[in-house]
Amino acid sequence: MTTEDNAVTARVDGVEVATGHFIGGKRRDSTEVFEVHSPIDGKHLANVSRGTAADIDDAVAAAKAAFPAWAALGPEGRYPYLIRFAELILEHRDELATVETADVGMGLQMTRTHMVDRSSRNIRFFADLALKINDRVIDSPEVTNYVRFDPSGVSALITPWNGPLMLTTWKIGPCLAAGNTAVVKPPEWAPLTCSLLADLIAEAGIPDGVVNFVQGFGAEAGQALVEHKDIRRISFTGSPQTAKTIARAAADRLVPTSFELGGKSPNIVFADADLDLAVNHAVVAFRSGGQGCTNGTRLLVEESIAEEFERRLTETAAKMAVGDPRDPATQLGPLIHPVHRDRVQGFVDRAVEDGAEIAWGGGTFDQGELFYKPTLVKNIRRGMEIEQREVFGPVVTWQTFRTEDEAIDLANSTEYGLSSEVFTQSEERAMRMAARIRSGMVWVNCYMVRELAAPFGGLGLSGIGREGGEWSFDFYCDIKNIAVRKESLPRD
Structure with missing residues (x-):
């Protein structure tokens, strides 16, 4: 060259x-x-x-x-x-x-x-x-x-x-x-x-x-x-x-x-899901600084498995290696720019001011000012900024549901509609959910599979x-x- x-x-x-x-x-x-x-x-x-x-x-x-x-x-x-x-x-x-x-x-x-x-x-x-x-x-x-x-x-x-x-x-x-x-x-x-x-x-x-x-x-x-x-x-x-x-x-x-x-994509996990598979896909939202438009940044978990799923998610996220992205072992790299870091931190700070709870994360690693920790935000009320707007960082919100109708209501609660994920072992449920979710793409038991011949794009914002x-x-x-x-x- x-x-x-x-x-x-x-x-x-x-x-x-x-x-x-x-x-x-x-x-x-x-x-x-x-x-x-x-x-x-x-x-x-x-x-x-x-x-x-x-x-x-x-x-x-x-x-x-x-x-x-x-x-x-x-x-x-x-x-x-x-x-x-x-x-x-x-x-x-x-x-x-x-x-x-x-x-x-x-x-x-x-x-x-x-x-x-x-x-x-x-x-x-x-x-x-x-x-x-x-x-x-x-x-x-x-x-x-x-x-x-x-x-x-x-x-x-x-x-x-x-x-x-x-x-x-x-x-x-x-x-x-x-x-x-x-x-x-x-x-x-x-x-x-x-x-x-x-x-x-x-x-x-x-x-x-x-x-x-x-x-x-x-x-x-x-x-x-x-x-x-x-x-x-x-x-x-x-x-x-x-x-x-x-x-x-x-x-x-x-x-x-x-x-x-971009998007504010829901990641919906049902009680019958393969939980290891679902957890491994959920932590993808933290990689590359969480700077991916299709990331499942709104975790919606069926109430009956919420405690177990959170335990597995917490353990898996804690094991993710942070460091220089030139090292093959690194899983968590930096945010792109100090201005963007301040933007991500601002979302987290305002969420706390609005009454949300930071389960873990919420700041930077010792590796540098742009290395932001994987962050899980709980105690979300409908309509909060952290639920409604794209953060574009390693920040995931947590909400639970009991029924498919509740899950759909939460999934369709934002003005975005780029992508969504559904984890379940029921084909009938997967197709029912996919038909009702308002987004341009739905991934079932997978994430970010982009076939070049298939349409890619979203709705609304x-x-x-x-x-x-x-x-x-x-x-x-x-x-x-x-x-x-x-x-x-x-x-x-």
Whole structure:
């Protein structure tokens, strides 16, 4: 993985990373920069170029100029470029994983295997699917309908900081496979792996301007991007508050948007559940600093097993290893940033003020100010902030129920609706619950199984639209129906 000779770079745990934007296939360094520090130890990683509206203008212009030729290649013509990009991600596994861990604080074991592998599969899957997407034919007595998924233009892709490598490729994959070009705005708290992806895009031979990266802050680069007159799609993963701002900008030009905005997901455990399985899945909400949008952060436990389940949960959480995420034994890593740590602590402090009880946790470990303890909050009253709003930290609330109706009432008590978990050995109960829970996804006796062909997305404050499979092409494409009267056209 190399960078241009004149590009400003930083060394991140031995990996050279360009710190400038990537526009029209060229690096561009800004006079203004912002600092990036590792959440692991506070170490300064890089001074990164701070994008402006002018940088966004140039990036969108480059993407717009590259669009006609990229779209004209068709799925078959784009396929070799995308497959090579997917291969390069795997070939550069160590560099990508090293930088992602330093930048985000995610466990190196997870970034090396799950995140890198999934990033490569994101690209390959959508390249493969694009070859089949235009084969749909709908027959009727008078006409034959041919459904086309045509490229829509320049897409704005705004990615989050809790998994930038995987989540950026989750957007780039369908966007490019559909024939669109893109301007990516990486997260300001963790922009460095996106810079490495730009190098791999160039190495794969993807034409200049097809994908552009402009680093910077949401109120500057991000706002200029979503307000740009030449943007035809906006895909954003982040907070509901930011999504509302983006939606207002998109509304002026009726630009289609796709939002994945996090959740307050219920994890429902029935008395007949495999308790060891349920406990092992429950503690996942504490890993990676609890910074996962689908985490089951509201534990709803059937009253008859509540005491036993809490005992097992407490024992298992206490054994989780905290430390440097570069150590394979580490299970609990840091929060991303001091500002976010203060946000998490604020939720816990206000919960106590509201009358909640901290069963365990509620502060930081000795390992560092960003290493927050797994926290269980009990004595929850309906409507408390800690029950209603996403904390995005290793904080789980505890409530009990007696009947399925009570469990459903609790599960559906928030404005979020991204995902949910149900643990039971009754298939009938599992399907009854899944049908009644208000969420975009329900996992039964499992968690975070994300089949690329399946829809991913939520309801309410959790977002708009679905990602995955054909649902991604529904968003990134202009869908056209061609109705041909039967026998009206001579066959060639």
